[in-house]
Amino acid sequence: MRAVSGCSRCPTAARRSRASSTRRRRIRRVLSVPEDYEVLFLQGGASTQFYMTALNLMEEGQKADFLVTGGWSQKALEEASRVGDASSVWDDSDNGFRSVPQDGDYSIRKDAAYFHYTSNNTLYGTQFHHLPDSGGKPRVVDASSDICGVPLDVSAHDVIYAGAQKNLGPSGVTLVILSPWALSRGIQGIPTMLDYHTHVSKGSMFNTPNTFGIFVLDRVFAWIERNGGLEGAIERNRAKAALLYNELDRSDFWRPHAHGGSRSVMNVTWRLSDEDLEGAFLAEAAASGLVG
Numbered sequence: 303m304r305a306v307s308g309c310s311r312c313p314t315a316a317r318r319s320r321a322s323s324t325r326r327r328r329i330r331r332v333l334s335v336p337e338d339y340e341v342l343f344l345q346g347g348a349s350t351q352f353y354m355t356a357l358n359l360m361e362e363g364q365k366a367d368f369l370v371t372g373g374w375s376q377k378a379l380e381e382a383s384r385v386g387d388a389s390s391v392w393d394d395s396d397n398g399f400r401s402v403p404q405d406g407d408y409s410i411r412k413d414a415a416y417f418h419y420t421s422n423n424t425l426y427g428t429q430f431h432h433l434p435d436s437g438g439k440p441r442v443v444d445a446s447s448d449i450c451g452v453p454l455d456v457s458a459h460d461v462i463y464a465g466a467q468k469n470l471g472p473s474g475v476t477l478v479i480l481s482p483w484a485l486s487r488g489i490q491g492i493p494t495m496l497d498y499h500t501h502v503s504k505g506s507m508f509n510t511p512n513t514f515g516i517f518v519l520d521r522v523f524a525w526i527e528r529n530g531g532l533e534g535a536i537e538r539n540r541a542k543a544a545l546l547y548n549e550l551d552r553s554d555f556w557r558p559h560a561h562g563g564s565r566s567v568m569n570v571t572w573r574l575s576d577e578d579l580e581g582a583f584l585a586e587a588a589a590s591g592l593v594g
């Protein structure tokens with residue numbers, strides 16, 4: 303059990319700490335998190351992690367390589383550029399972000415400190431169905447929109463972050479999983495709240511945590527565990543996505559946005575084949591109360 307800041311002998315704090323480590327154990331079981339990895343509950347959303355990962359992993363003058371597969375990875379790249387030489391090694395914006403790259407479509411710089419990708423691209427409905435090649439560099443993933451819905455090899459990553467609001471619970475809590483490598487970086491001068499070590503050393507209770515968000519997140523993990531674990535969630539998602547894709551493919555009225563091998567099982571996105579009809583379609587949908 304971790305010591306609680308300033309009042310480790312306080313029974314309430316000790317109880318809270320025990321509850322918190324029970325929650326982390328459940329997450330470790332469901333996601334098969336290796337023993338030597340840390341599990342944190344942070345605030346500031348995945349958007350804070352765009353910057354925080356770079357601050358904690360990249361020393362001044364270092365490089366990081368990004369796969370830009372949608373708006374979120376664009377934002378992650380922008381934030382990391384504030385810290386060091388962050389660069390896109392693959393960017394599909396000219397093609398409307400309709401696919402994710404395969405290994406061999408890009409190459410990672412030899413001197414990159416780490417590699418970043420977004421596992422599922424919410425708006426574009428694309429998703430990696432393989433572990434992308436990192437050129438042997440530490441892998442960082444924004445898994446906000448598909449965590450617990452698809453297979454995830456935690457041990458193949460050095461930082462996994464996910465805003466809870468998509469798949470894990472309410473907004474306001476971010477799950478962060480760190481490898482021993484990520485924790486060994488030891489970069490100096492990071493503002494206290496943005497330093498992973500601050501939160502590791504205090505068991506995610508350096509400042510007032512989002513208690514309700516963490517509580518609900520734990521209930522969601524408990525539900526996943528009772529309902530077939532990760533395998534059960536994966537099966538349910540595949541079945542739901544297949545229902546939609548079968549319908550989209552059956553009719554030439556619809557046009558799925560994502561290309562075949564990149565289709566997301568989390569976010570199924572489509573347009574009308576005849577884009578001129580989209581205005582009328584949206585107006586009729588809105589009139590029926592289907593908006594947003």
Ligand SMILES: Cc1ncc(COP(=O)(O)O)c(C=O)c1O
Pocket residue numbers: 346347348349350374420422423424444445446447465466467468
């Ligand atoms: C893949 C992905 N990354 C990042 C974000 C932004 O997350 P947050 O609102 O927690 O900053 C989202 C949206 O919720 C997302 O889908």
